[in-house]
Amino acid sequence: MPPVTTTLAGTAGPDTSAKAGPAAGPEGCCTPAVGLEKLLDRSGLLLAEAAAATAGVRLPSFDQLPVAGVAEAACVAVPVPVADDPLVPVGLAGPVSVVSAYFQAGMSGAPEQVWLRASASAAVAQAAGKLAAISGGQMGVCVLDGWRPLTVQQTLAADAAAVAGGYVATPSEDPLAPPAHLSGGAVDVTLSWQGRPLALGTGFDAFCQHAHIRSVAPESPAGRLRRLLTAAVTASGFVAYDREWWHVELGTRRWAHHTRQLAYLPAAAPPAG
Numbered sequence: 001m002p003p004v005t006t007t008l009a010g011t012a013g014p015d016t017s018a019k020a021g022p023a024a025g026p027e028g029c030c031t032p033a034v035g036l037e038k039l040l041d042r043s044g045l046l047l048a049e050a051a052a053a054t055a056g057v058r059l060p061s062f063d064q065l066p067v068a069g070v071a072e073a074a075c076v077a078v079p080v081p082v083a084d085d086p087l088v089p090v091g092l093a094g095p096v097s098v099v100s101a102y103f104q105a106g107m108s109g110a111p112e113q114v115w116l117r118a119s120a121s122a123a124v125a126q127a128a129g130k131l132a133a134i135s136g137g138q139m140g141v142c143v144l145d146g147w148r149p150l151t152v153q154q155t156l157a158a159d160a161a162a163v164a165g166g167y168v169a170t171p172s173e174d175p176l177a178p179p180a181h182l183s184g185g186a187v188d189v190t191l192s193w194q195g196r197p198l199a200l201g202t203g204f205d206a207f208c209q210h211a212h213i214r215s216v217a218p219e220s221p222a223g224r225l226r227r228l229l230t231a232a233v234t235a236s237g238f239v240a241y242d243r244e245w246w247h248v249e250l251g252t253r254r255w256a257h258h259t260r261q262l263a264y265l266p267a268a269a270p271p272a273g
């Protein structure tokens, strides 16, 4: 793909990211949870190759992107009727690929397909289409997780009990105040390059400071690709999460708080069948 000057999001401008946290190498240094280590392609060469393809793309800085924090998960607003935005399986279409991470890892109760609210699924497809368009079809979005049943949230929370830092939401059973993934509006994604899902500085579910979205130098390969992915998904309506570069939300309580919306998605029922 020849370098072409492209602005991905309306907010793009000079990169004013002044600070880079601890540098995570292309392969990162954090260990993902058991069963997830090989989920993403950790080749630094692939990362560099994909980043080089973005040479002509003007990327927003991390500070110009809608990135929400831990405290923004709680929101007092009006729940949207579930029927207005039903759960649908994420479809495989061109630039959208799916790897159901916890199912692949053998976790009990994890759905084989990834399910999302229809609004979130459509936004993923839109973001993937943008990435494909700027990369001559070489980039897309790989979806790793979406809606979760409470049992999976409970397992993840138990497994991460020793890790502090807001990586796994408390498995609340309140249908009006669910963990984001129980609403069907939270989705874990990464960038795919030539069909391979990339580890953007760390593996998926590497719960450490290198997973923080701003923890990489903005012009490093992982930094450019995190900004590219985040710009694409947030331009389609999602809000990113500052603790996990892979986690974005649309229609959730965190999204409602960050975007000052009055409505959010409550917990969703399990998919039929």
Ligand SMILES: [Zn+2]
Pocket (backbone or CB within 6 Å): 181, 186, 187, 188, 246, 247, 248
């Ligand atoms: Zn997530």
